[in-house]
Amino acid sequence: MLALRSVVALLLVVGLAAVLPVVLPSNASASSAVDRRLNASDCALTGRVFVQGQGCARHRCVSGARMYKEGRDAELCERPGRGGAAYGQPINSRRCTALGRVWIGEINICASNPDRFRQVVPHAPQCLNRSATYVNHTEEEGHYDECISPRRIKKLQKLAKRHNVSLSKAAVDRNRFNCSYRAGWVMQGGVCVIRQGPPRPQDLGGTFMTGDSVSWRADDELHARHKGWILDLRPGRRLDELPGRLDWFRANHGDPDQVIIELGTNRSRGYFEHDFRTTIATIPDGTPILFFLPFRKFTGDNGPQVAATKKYAGWIKRLAADRPQTCVADWPSYAKKHLSNLVDGEHPDSRHEDWYARYALRAWSNCERQLGL
Incomplete structure (x- = not known):
């Protein structure tokens, strides 16, 4: 999921040169602890230390930060304490760019x-445009932070002053x-408001993958290979979140025409097989559904997680x-x-994200043939 940002990267390097945490390499063996794919500017945006001549340290954060995510090719730091947060959020590359923010494809953040x-x-x-202003929101769905151009920021500042509200x-x-x-929200008169009535006819239906x-990790590759799918993918998502994700889709598109569900890797909370069946029963019987059986490799210390994954696989099969x-x-x-294509016995590594996307599309093609679609 790599993006071409050479001009932006150059500007970032220049802008951060005076403050960028850089350390000298201690020896050649240290290379396994760094990610050579990240340049100095992108490394700074992850909160990790840049090792001169080698790359971005995988598990060393800058002063005042600590590790937030340790997963290979997804390493990320955070500022601890009140007012602190992670250096990146799982917003897909297309939306990240639309918000004017920098997408770090090497770690999908x-x-x-x-x-x-x-x-x-x-x-x-x-911000992609270094003349833009970064404005915090809540980094929650539909309220993500944004980078605002100088021209627009002036208009918003006047508006904020007129209504006596924050920028x-x-x-x-x-x-x-x-x-x-x-x-269920739409833009009306330049403002986001609750939609009155059902979605527009042209917005109804579609293939929904959650x-x-x-x-x-393969979001970009899946989108490139099948732009018609509505992708709703997020790290850490659990099976008990499925009802809410279906509600989210229906609010904007009505009932889906086809559904692809890849969930069950993460343990759910207070969600049982009868809840799962009740959720699926809200989807009309005539709607094709493809389930991916979840998988976790046993690594010695993840027994409860593996057991949960196998339990959910049983629910799906039944x-x-x-x-x-x-x-x-x-x-x-x-x-x-x-x-060998999985970084941790669970996720495709950075070189095999397209391999996974191809598998997903083959699985759907096989399903279409099986159901005679």
Whole structure:
């Protein structure tokens, strides 16, 4: 999921040169602890230390920060304590760019302001346009931070003064990209408002794919290979979040025409098999559904997680045996044959994200043939 940002990268390097944490390499063996793919500016945006002549340290954070995510090719730091946050957020590359922010494709993350007390940051390095101003919102769905151009920031400042509200408040409901991610909201007169009535006919239906970090890593590749799919992928997503994700889709598109579900890698909370069946029962019987069986390789200390994953796989198999128009992709069997393509016995590594995307599309094609679609 790499993006061409050479001009932006050059500007970032120049802008951060005076403050960039750089250390000298100690020896050649240290190369395994660094990511050579990240340049100095992108490394700074992750909160990690840049090792001169080698790359971005995978597990060393700059002063005042600590590790937030340790996963290979997803390493990220955070500012601890009140007002601190992660240096990046899992906002897909297309939306990240639409918000004017820097996408770090090497670790699949959208650069974020880790200092939440600093709500307005002129010339922020997290912005694609260094003349833009970074404005904090909540970094929640439909309320993501944004980078605002100088011309627009002046208009919003006047608006904020006129209505006696903060700049963030004036901006948050006037970003059409954020508005498009709110369930049941539309832009009207330049402001995001709750839609009156059903979605437009041209917005109804579509293929909905929801998933966790396994598919998230291949979000760009999936989009490139099948732009018609509506992708709703996010690290850490659990099976008990499925009802809410279906509600989110329906608010903007009505019932989906086809559904692809890749969930069950992460343990759910207070969600049982009858809850799962109740959720799926809200999808019309005639709607084709493809389930990916979840998979985690046992590593010695993840027994409870592996057991949960196998439990959810059992739920899926039993439901698929009862429900019409339902397919199952045996991801565990395929993954076990290609463990070298997985970074941790679970996720595709950075070189095999497209490999996973191709597998997902083959699984859907097989499902179409199986169901005679």
